[in-house]
Amino acid sequence: MTRLAARALLAVVFWPSLFFFWFLGPFVFFLLSTTSSEVCPRLETRAEFLAADNGALPMLVLQNLLYAVPIICLLLWTRLLPDNTRTGRVVICIKLFAVAAVLGALWEYGSSLVCDGYGQPFFSPAWRMTSYLPIANLAVNLPLYVLVFSLGRAFSMREDETADDAIHHDENAL
Template sequence: MRHDLTARALIAVVFWPSLFFFWFLGPFVLFLLSTTSSEVCPRLETRAEFLAAANGTLPMLILQTLIYAVPVVCLVLWNRLSPKPARAKHVVTSIKLFAVAALIGAIWDYGSSLTCDGYGQPFFSTAWRMTSYLPIVSLLINLPLYVLVFSLGRAYSTRDDITEDGVVHSSQDNP
């Protein structure tokens, strides 16, 4: 019992900062790093140069997805330590929403690199230029994901032996 509580606390120490810094602040920083800079855009003149610049963002996109996965991995670990069927269904839903959000985010970042923040020439199909609408779709997926992950994190990081009035019940109190 004591080891489970310690492990859950350690996961909470990783979960809450990663949720705040990676999910709430990280998108702004990583989006700026993953797109081709405006200084480079006017110098890109051929389709091959645009593709090379966009493909250069792929390592950053992979790293970004791995970093964003930390809170979801924490939920999976919490669920393994303290399995509850109702929460397990929500964790699976979180994983699915995360996968869709990560895919849409990667397409958006890659597509915005191809269009070079609006400075690019029309080397690519309109489908890639349509990626500018993906932030709206991403927002519609990420809002329920953020709420679900936050509520699951709160439920997992709260001790089960504390009642609503703040009284701690030890396992010896229960016959």
């Protein structure tokens, strides 16, 4: 397989996964989450509470694995086209992704602690602090999205044809 074909294959995986997993994924996982208001009254015993709470763990692992697909594509692109500047940016993406994954997992697991196992709301001081995690996660995810999008665009463009040449080529074709 040629480098161009490998880059094209990575682009075919990268762009849909970026769109579906990073932009639409949070809505899907929110709809699938078990943190609805009907859960608390149904949890009568501590065992039921712990079973429901720990049932969220496989979904959190699956979610982070799916979210890692665009980062893996960036890593593979870096292997195909080594460039020190882009490699440094990919490392920044990996670090931001790790922080975002931890913050997201803490918030989602914490939000599954809606009640204390006896049907009573769980409003400890720790719970009140986790309510700010989505704001911190958003502050980490916005630069991550911009950086990953720009890197994906740079990696998926052909090097022998710059963006200006492509615009002029398209204008001449018309």
